[in-house]
Amino acid sequence: MSHRDDASPIPRPGGRTARVRADVLAAVERELAASGYDNLTIEAVAASSGVHRTTIYRRWGSVAGLLVDLLASGADDDWRPADTGALEGDLIRLNREVRDALVQQPSLTGAVIAASFRTAEAAEALTSFWQDRYVRSEIVVRRAIDRGEIPSDTDAQRLLIACTAPVYHQLVLLRQPMTRAAADRAAKDAAAAARARVYRR
Amino acid sequence: MSHRDDASPIPRPGGRTARVRADVLAAVERELAASGYDNLTIEAVAASSGVHRTTIYRRWGSVAGLLVDLLASGADDDWRPADTGALEGDLIRLNREVRDALVQQPSLTGAVIAASFRTAEAAEALTSFWQDRYVRSEIVVRRAIDRGEIPSDTDAQRLLIACTAPVYHQLVLLRQPMTRAAADRAAKDAAAAARARVYRR
DNA sequence: CTGTTAATGCAATCGATGTTGCATTAAGAT
DNA sequence: ATCTTAATGCAACATCGATTGCATTAACAG
Numbered sequence: 001m002s003h004r005d006d007a008s009p010i011p012r013p014g015g016r017t018a019r020v021r022a023d024v025l026a027a028v029e030r031e032l033a034a035s036g037y038d039n040l041t042i043e044a045v046a047a048s049s050g051v052h053r054t055t056i057y058r059r060w061g062s063v064a065g066l067l068v069d070l071l072a073s074g075a076d077d078d079w080r081p082a083d084t085g086a087l088e089g090d091l092i093r094l095n096r097e098v099r100d101a102l103v104q105q106p107s108l109t110g111a112v113i114a115a116s117f118r119t120a121e122a123a124e125a126l127t128s129f130w131q132d133r134y135v136r137s138e139i140v141v142r143r144a145i146d147r148g149e150i151p152s153d154t155d156a157q158r159l160l161i162a163c164t165a166p167v168y169h170q171l172v173l174l175r176q177p178m179t180r181a182a183a184d185r186a187a188k189d190a191a192a193a194a195r196a197r198v199y200r201r
Numbered sequence: 202m203s204h205r206d207d208a209s210p211i212p213r214p215g216g217r218t219a220r221v222r223a224d225v226l227a228a229v230e231r232e233l234a235a236s237g238y239d240n241l242t243i244e245a246v247a248a249s250s251g252v253h254r255t256t257i258y259r260r261w262g263s264v265a266g267l268l269v270d271l272l273a274s275g276a277d278d279d280w281r282p283a284d285t286g287a288l289e290g291d292l293i294r295l296n297r298e299v300r301d302a303l304v305q306q307p308s309l310t311g312a313v314i315a316a317s318f319r320t321a322e323a324a325e326a327l328t329s330f331w332q333d334r335y336v337r338s339e340i341v342v343r344r345a346i347d348r349g350e351i352p353s354d355t356d357a358q359r360l361l362i363a364c365t366a367p368v369y370h371q372l373v374l375l376r377q378p379m380t381r382a383a384a385d386r387a388a389k390d391a392a393a394a395a396r397a398r399v400y401r402r
Numbered sequence: 403c404t405g406t407t408a409a410t411g412c413a414a415t416c417g418a419t420g421t422t423g424c425a426t427t428a429a430g431a432t
Numbered sequence: 433a434t435c436t437t438a439a440t441g442c443a444a445c446a447t448c449g450a451t452t453g454c455a456t457t458a459a460c461a462g
Contacts, residue, residue, distance in 0.1 A: 015429050017439065042419080052441050057420065059439090113374070114318040127376050161367050162390065166359075168374055169366035173314070175328050189363065189399050196397035198390050216459050218409065243449080253411050258450065260409090 023049045024056060025073055028066050037111040040066075064119040067112050071125055074108075081137050087144035087194065091163045091187035094137060098164050099183040102171045113172060134160055141194075150194045159199045163190035224250045225257060226274055229267050238312040241267075265320040268313050272326055275309075282338050288345035288395065292364045292388035295338060299365050300384040303372045314373060335361055342395075351395045360400045364391035 027049035031040050040063055046053040060066045082093040101109045115122035134157065141156035166186040170178045193199065228250035232241055241264055247254040261267045283294040302310045316323035335358065342357035367387040371379045394400065 015439090016427085017429090020440080053419095054421085054442075055440055062420095117315040117318045123376060130375055158367075158386070158390065161370060162363065162387075165366035165370035166362050169362060169369055172374065173369055174331055175317075175324060185359070186363075189359065189394065192399045193390065193394035193397065196394065196399065198393045198397065216409090217457085218459090221410080254449095255412075255451085256410055263450095 020051050020055065021059075021069075024051050024060070024066070025070050027051075028070050032106045032108065032111060036106055037114055040111070042066075062119060062121075064115040064122040067108075067115050068122055068125040070108065071112055071129065075129075079133070079136060081140050083143065087140065087147075087149050088188055088191035090140040090143070091191050092184050094140065094160075095164060095167055095183040095187040096180060098167050099171070099178060099180060102167070103178070110172070144194070151197050151200050153201045154194055155199045155201050159190060159194050162193065162199065163187050221250075221252050221256065222260075222270075225252050225261070225267070226271050228252075229271050233307045233309065233312060237307055238315055241312070243267075263320060263322075265316040265323040268309075268316050269323055269326040271309065272313055272330065276330075280334070280337060282341050284344065288341065288348075288350050289389055289392035291341040291344070292392050293385050295341065295361075296365060296368055296384040296388040297381060299368050300372065300379060300381060303368070304379070311373070345395070352398050352401050354402045355395055356400045356402050360391060360395050363394065363400065364388050 024045060027045045028040070031044050031048055035044070042053060042056050042063060045051075045066065046056055049056075056066070060069060081090060084090050084093060101107060112122055112126050116126045117123075137160050138156040141150075141154060141159055144150050145152050145154060163186060167178065167183050170176055170182070225246060228246045229241070232245050232249055236245070243254055243257050243264060246252075246267065247257055250257075257267070261270060282291060285291050285294060302308060313323055313327050317327045318324075338361050339357040342351070342355060342360055345351045346353050346355060364387060368379065368384050371377055371383070
């Protein structure tokens with residue numbers, strides 16, 4: 001036989017498929033910036049990208065699929081929490097990142113959260129993303145323990161959630177504005193509570 | 202003139218309109234229980250209530266409108282936080298209520314949260330509902346201050362959000378199971394932090 | 403009882419979203 | 433250059449949610 005005789009898909013890394021994907025994801029970002037998540041429709045992405053509707057439906061299936069792919073394509077695998085040398089500083093940096101991601105216009109995070117209430121696909125992408133972030137953030141607690149700032153039996157998950165949950169709650173659920181100072185406040189509160197031995201197992 | 206000559210709407214409290222509303226809202230609850238929010242469609246409500254689609258569209262406009270009305274009709278205007286005689290106990294009761302409302306199947310609260318990401322109407326209904334609940338909950342902090350449990354300059358909002366936010370975060374955003382004990386844990390942490398003078402202004 | 407009118411029921415229709423069959427294009431193999 | 437084939441483009445169609453015009457019903461006034 002002269003052609004490929006295995007059943008695996010043929011990779012064409014620099015080919016049309018890759019260009020189409022890049023064009024479409026770029027269009028998703030553009031449209032999101034221009035008209036927000038509510039107006040992010042397959043039609044609009046097709047028009048803006050120059051790729052036909054049918055292709056987008058076939059490859060991504062839905063708006064949620066587009067967002068998931070965008071999230072995946074932009075996944076920062078090298079992300080690490082900042083190291084300021086003190087627990088409070090580290091937590092403040094963490095909360096600022098969270099706040100900025102949610103306040104930013106347009107907010108990709110906000111869009112994915114909204115999408116996660118519509119399709120299981122987006123919900124899973126989001127939970128695994130957050131899961132990963134919380135695990136990576138544990139190093140902040142580890143360092144604080146090593147420095148002797150907080151008890152060695154501090155529950156990292158509880159502390160981290162106590163720190164960031166108020167930010168998400170305020171911005172996503174209560175939908176009220178939150179200043180950077182208020183986000184800092186939440187981080188300082190969590191650090192103070194941890195020093196006061198609140199989050200021990 | 203023999204008929205009413207003012208332009209105000211004619212009230213017919215026991216009439217067809219009131220029956221239709223009751224039938225429709227009952228059907229919404231039934232359908233929500235039977236098939237969950239994702240399958241809560243105007244069609245299904247119409248079929249289950251025996252009221253015509255058109256009527257529902259005209260009076261409620263959307264699924265979100267139905268949920269908002271259901272939320273309003275069931276609004277417990279007499280709600281007060283429990284008084285257990287201690288801050289920690291009060292906060293635990295608060296968190297258990299929040300958790301139970303979210304874990305319950307079907308969860309009306311969960312449905313409204315999902316709806317709030319689709320229409321501004323539902324979002325407003327939800328924020329005003331929560332706003333009201335947080336204001337009413339401040340009495341818990343007030344009593345703790347009066348008992349001398351916590352500093353008199355404790356920031357009630359910050360404390361209350363520190364207490365409940367982890368529950369919402371875990372169940373709504375992270376979508377992970379949360380035991381009653383874990384909800385209690387969050388309440389105890391918040392109480393301990395308050396006693397450690399963390400939430401002072 | 404009779405008249406008036408808002409609310410409801412009904413059918414037809416619209417519009418946007420999503421799908422399918424088939425022709426065309428272009429990446430990569432030879 | 434030529435061939436093969438997956439990916440894409442295209443148009444027609446299906447589907448569902450939502451709206452509109454008009455007939456009918458029933459609550460209330462007299």
